[in-house]
Amino acid sequence: MTLSCSHFYDTADWYRVFEETCLDPGDVVRIEHLDGGHILPIRERPDAVGPLRGRRMEWLGNYYSCRYAPLLTSPDAASDVAEWGREIRRGKPRPSLLVFAAMDRPSAGFDALWNGLGRAGYLVEATEDFGNWYLEPAGDFARYWAERNSRLRNTVERKERALFRAHGARVEILESPADTTRAIDLYQRVHAESWKEPEPYSNFIPSLIATGFGAGAVRIGVLMVDEEPVAAQLWIVWNRHATIFKLSYAERFARFSPGSILTRHMMRDAFDRGGLVEIDFGCGDDPYKREWLPERRQRWVLTAYDPLSLTGAGHTIRRYLPRLLRRRLLGR
Structure with a gap:
């Protein structure tokens, strides 16, 4: 069976x-x-x-x-x-x-x-x-990025240049069980500074990160600015399928579009690693999702x-x- x-x-x-x-x-x-x-x-x-x-x-x-x-x-x-x-x-x-x-x-x-x-x-x-928005990756990241609309490309690239000129910024991707405590802390710090309400089931995300790291199924991407987390994403990656499961950013950095900057870096990382047959955006028809993943x-x-x-x-x-x-x- x-x-x-x-x-x-x-x-x-x-x-x-x-x-x-x-x-x-x-x-x-x-x-x-x-x-x-x-x-x-x-x-x-x-x-x-x-x-x-x-x-x-x-x-x-x-x-x-x-x-x-x-x-x-x-x-x-x-x-x-x-x-x-x-x-x-x-x-x-x-x-x-x-x-x-x-x-x-x-x-x-x-x-x-x-x-x-x-x-x-x-x-x-x-x-x-x-609705569930998704993409079946084809080619490399350069091709993917060139196929996005010009407004998205120009905005993200311009905001990223401005952020990296004004601050010390880098993207960190955590996925090892040894990084569980740090990943949970960074993710929750960003969520607390975001526009989002507290999770109704407060133990779910920490438990998912810990279990997902142990199973090799979760990646946490964090945009660090002057060594402080300002955007975070939780990806679930399993059996060649990836879901951009949760994302948030600190509202005080909204002028730099930190969420979009991090999404671009996480997408580049996914393409560079290869092997995925699909990337999806989880639940819902938020307008920004179709700009990144065009199929519904x-x-x-x-x-x-x-x-x-x-x-x-x-x-x-x-x-x-x-x-x-x-x-x-x-x-x-």
Whole structure:
């Protein structure tokens, strides 16, 4: 049996970090082992519709998770998912909903869940989740940079010249387990000086850096100015796929565009090392992302409603049926 972990988000390390730092009250982690050897990492959690109370099952993820996929032993897993779906519908408490977000569509995992849960008697729908901007590297960094728009190139090069003239500046890339404490400190110092709110799960990033350094899956890039960190990026690099996962910069240096300067250096480093088949920008459609990584794909939420549970019936009436009617009226 071979389970594909093409992305770091599929690995035991990722799920261990998530389980240790990102669970909410009432969450129960369930690693479901289906017939056929397939694995579904999920969590069971409280659910409510008005006065109705129940339980739902969701993907083991949140806004930190850039991609979710069941771990399948073969592309044809719908029958095994259907049997699993029938089994949990017989259980008590009977889950009202099953929700799987951040999914590629089409994909083997999405198709297996869609077809299998439909066969098991659920009402299944897909809704848009977020855009994911990406690039399949070709050629060297010089070619990549020449293909960016002239406004971006001219601005970044001009700001970098100004910064390096006015200050002692350098870029440091950390990825060794021996650098874990320093990397966490530098990253958090920049984040504290940035425009960003504190992380809602404060232990997630330090744990991800420590675990990722140990697994060879995380790089921290830092722009140092006069020996002080002013911009930081966290890259996840695994199995030839790279995600620019987190980035921030100190607002007091905003006039120099330190985030863009660091992105250019990190991209050059990625091209120089070679071997990547894809670089992506994680979650969201922030306008700047398309300037660096010009291709976009949609990630999806798959929701399966159980109309025969009380809470599931409430969700069906409030959410599924109105959206179904709207799609029919629009001819979609």
